[in-house]
Amino acid sequence: MLRNVALLVLFFCLPVFASNKVDYNHWISDKSEHGALIVLEDGTVWAVDPVDRIKTSIWLTVDHIALFKSPSTPKYPVLMVDEREEERVHVKYIGAI
Numbered sequence: 001m002l003r004n005v006a007l008l009v010l011f012f013c014l015p016v017f018a019s020n021k022v023d024y025n026h027w028i029s030d031k032s033e034h035g036a037l038i039v040l041e042d043g044t045v046w047a048v049d050p051v052d053r054i055k056t057s058i059w060l061t062v063d064h065i066a067l068f069k070s071p072s073t074p075k076y077p078v079l080m081v082d083e084r085e086e087e088r089v090h091v092k093y094i095g096a097i
Contacts, residue, residue, distance in 0.1 A: 049076040052089035
């Protein structure tokens, strides 16, 4: 229950509105060694903003992920949130495998 409250606080503190939500029910199926690329279970591949790669380098391949639109960073227009780590990073879609 405490975890759910922490996630709600995290999401309400993000500069994102519900209407900007892209997708919520994903998990990491693979990632590059240094966290530069994240592959989700649906086969989509995401490039991580270089300033955020220190965070994604420690994410686990089973972590649950939520995706949101993030117009604040045009080069990396999607906000990826790791629910276990309660961290957010900016990413951009680069294709599917």
